Amino acid sequence: MKVKPVLLFICSLTLFVSSCRQPAEPQADSGRMSILVTVGMLTDIVRSLAGDTAEITGLIGEGVDPHLYAPSAADVRRIQAADGILFVGHHLEGRLQPVFERQAAQGKRVAALAQRIPDEKLLLDEDGNIDPHLWMDVSLWSDVAREAHAVLSEWMPEATEALDRNLEALLADLEALDREIESILADIPEARRVIITAHDAFGYLGRRYNLEVMGIQGMSTESEAGLRHINELVATIVDRQIPAVFTESTIADRNVKALIEGAASRGHAVRMGGELFSDAMGAPGTPEGTYAGMIRHNARTLANALGTSGP
Ligand SMILES: [Zn+2]
Structure with missing residues (x-):
């Protein structure tokens, strides 16, 4: 050569x-x-x-x-x-x-x-x-x-x-x-089929697997979340007694924490449901370091926090 x-x-x-x-x-x-x-x-x-x-x-x-x-x-x-x-x-x-x-x-x-x-x-x-x-x-x-x-x-x-x-x-x-994701998410009862996260990354998951999706920030993370929007989400969480909200691996969790504090100040304890992988996979060599593992992790995290068999 x-x-x-x-x-x-x-x-x-x-x-x-x-x-x-x-x-x-x-x-x-x-x-x-x-x-x-x-x-x-x-x-x-x-x-x-x-x-x-x-x-x-x-x-x-x-x-x-x-x-x-x-x-x-x-x-x-x-x-x-x-x-x-x-x-x-x-x-x-x-x-x-x-x-x-x-x-x-x-x-x-x-x-x-x-x-x-x-x-x-x-x-x-x-x-x-x-x-x-x-x-x-x-x-x-x-x-x-x-x-x-x-x-x-x-x-x-x-x-x-x-x-x-x-x-x-x-x-x-x-x-x-x-099919696997569909069956994992089937565990979540109708009234609790709501994903509230840091930004609007889960719209397609919601459409495909029948969950309502609300993000604090919009579809891009470039815009800051308005205080008004956080207050609106807090009202929704309290009104509908939503049990859990979720952080994302690629985004700081301060806005999600603000939702939890806001709901607590209105007498509703909403839990941190766990971290979802939105716009990046997990570390190489871990199960979440693959596309299938990342998607599976998200479905299980949602089902654990929102499903009837969860904590
Ligand atoms: Zn995104």
Whole structure:
């Protein structure tokens, strides 16, 4: 391999700036496409789809809020070095999207997968913006998996056979997961089927599995929650005797605590129901560090706190 000495030379040159890691080395020596994927939920299904046909790297790690995520200089170099970029879109990755669009204009392979789903399947907020949290509905995430498959098949026509096979296996897994989530959540009685969290990330979960959803902040975490809105939510919690509210792994819990204090001051003890994974998965190597594990954790947390068999 003639490229090796050259690569080593580049590595030693860049060692002072950043470590010469795999993500920055497209087509290093494998000849495979290097594809950079934004959030973990998407990286997970793209990795299952690609198998060993491409090198898949996640950009945004656990516990990190994609709405606010601003690319570092090292990220921009990784984005430039990748052969392809897959992201959710609909402004989930608000500050990365313009970077991706500039790359696309320069000829880079870039695809916003949620933006390929027909609008009529998606939810809107009160300002008419599309809700980007599609992974909360496992059946809708299967549609995104189909779109990822279509894009990868176009980028890597030589890998079609493996991609088709991997898609079939992935869709079977997601279908089983969808049924499992439905059965876990079925435990919650009708009057208690309400999710109150830090921001509006659970709309698709609510639509698919029949739960009412209220967020303190809107669909993006960029806007601050108004005091008035917190007071309105406190009134709803007290009026309907809602037993629990939930924090999110990517968002500070002070607003959720304000709800609990507000309800307590009006004589209703609402519990902290637990932490939900909204816009990022858990740590790698833990059950919540996968898409299925994260979704399962959320369903069990909700069922434990709101269900009749819960505490
Ligand atoms: Zn969000």
